[in-house]
Amino acid sequence: MRRGGAGWSWLGVAALAMALTAGVAALRLTVHRQAQRGQSVGATPVSLASPAGESDALILYTVAPGDTLSGIAIRHGLSPENLMDLNGLTDPDSLQVGQVIHIHLAPERDGPATPIVPDSELVRGPAYLGFDIRDFLSGLGSPLLDYSETVEGVTMDGAVMVERISRQFSVGPRVLLAFLEARSGQVSGRMPLVTLDSYPAGMEDSTRAGLWRQLNWLADRLNGAYYDLRTRRNRVMTLRDGLRLGAPEGLNAGSFAVDRVLGLLSTEAELAGAQAGFEAAYAGLFGDPWSGARPALDLATLTFPALTLPWPVGDTWWMTGGPHGGWANGSAWAALDFVPDEEARGCAVSSAWVTAVGDGVVLEGETGQLFLDLDGDGMRETGPVVMYLHLAADGRAAPGSRSRAGDRLGHPSCEGGVSTASHLHIARLYDGEWLAAGGDPPFALGRWTAWGSPTVYDGGLQSSDGIRREACECRLPDTNAIR
DSSP: OOOSSTTOOHHHHHHHHHHHSTTHHHHHHHHHHHHTTTOOOOSOOOOOOOOOSTTSOEEEEEOOTTOOHHHHHHHTTOOHHHHHHHHTOSOTTOOOTTOEEEEEOOOSEEOOOOOOSOHHHHBTSGGGTTOOHHHHHHHHTOGGGGOEEEETTEEEEHHHHHHHHHHHHTBOHHHHHHHHHHHHOTTTOSSOOSOTTSOTTSOOOGGGOSHHHHHHHHHHHHHHHHHHHHHSOOOEEEOTTSOEEEOOTTOOHHHHHHHHHHHHTOOHHHHHHHHHHHHHHHHHHHSOTTTTOOOOOOTTTOOOOOBOOSSOTTOOEEEEEEEEOSSTTTSOSOEEEEEESOSOOTTSOOSSOEEOSSSEEEEEOSTTEEEEETTOSSOTTSSEEEEEESBOSTTOOOTTOEEOTTOEEEOBBSOSSSOSSOBEEEEEEETTEEOOTTSSSOOEETTEEEEEOSSTTOEEEEETTSOEEEOOSSOOHHHHEEO
16 A cells, blocks of 8 residues: 555554544444434435546446447446446337446445444535534644645645645545544644645645645545435445445445545455444544434435526526536536626626525625525524535625525626636535535426436536426527526
């Protein structure tokens, strides 16, 4: 195994952490028993797609002359029925040369079955109310408080970085800190193993050096695994040595997320030690992760408040992006993109107004971003919340203000995130969990309801009277016009 810092290994960390944290074996038994008392994976997945990246077992296959669906399936260890289901195909003879199909490689066998963390701990939701990252780190005298980086022109210390990444990705900060402790020892500072300016989360890539980039990588990969199991029907984890393991039936998504990220950094022989190291680090910092566990959201029965279109009544906007990541690729494909009907293109701030999709309280976000808290309690971590991204600072609604459905919130722009043209990116969360735009509960905007496909950004809206629109980087009235 490659190492970061002198003499470090997952097995070494596990042994050290176990020595420092008595009773880890008992904790593991407690975790298992508590998990059997009702923590579930969640609702039946509703979307078939999986994001690209080293954390999944998805390949894109281009149909060549002479290919048949059954032949492609057999070569990849799948049945034709599996392949048709994964790609939403109804006719096995409908393949066209040049067509790109998705193939989720089957696991060679099931992976670890022991629950590690509940879903409510992996997601930044109600379980984190009252948890203050800076206060916690101050109590430890953590080296994170003395470390700083300049990010997008702003200098921030480790506490700010963990808080910001946790909020952006809606990933639980205790899980992030436990990973950092297991990998680097730099949260408690008792036995530093890897410096914070190198690879403190374990991803040894020169383009990802430093705490900020490592946290971004970690949070996105945790989200990718969590929402793969929850909403994308991908239960595969690929280890560092290439072995593909599947999530056993009944394993919750939070535990699978931890396992899959550990697997990226471990061979099969090292995986058990990596799990033990993470569990010991978590226990040493926070105790039993299951003591405050909340039931996983049942997406199939969850209801979301009725929403209106996010622009003035009577206006026409163009749908340019179907379901894709709410924040980065790993999150549930929670977001939809729209542009206003105006001649100006590019990144000029639009004169059009984005409006509130329901009654709520405006909450502050990052650059170009605001959150509309629909239950009005002033917290992103609880209840239904809508995220707006790429709103210009000039004219954006003030945090703390109350808005009613149809009130103006701001103008589309390129501010925040990554954008090459002014548009609105809108997504939903509930109790901190990203909700898939093409899944349950339905993403309904007025008379329109979102639908998705196995491919990121594909999909569209269908009206209550049967009109179907498809996302397109175009402006065609019968294709992607929405009003």
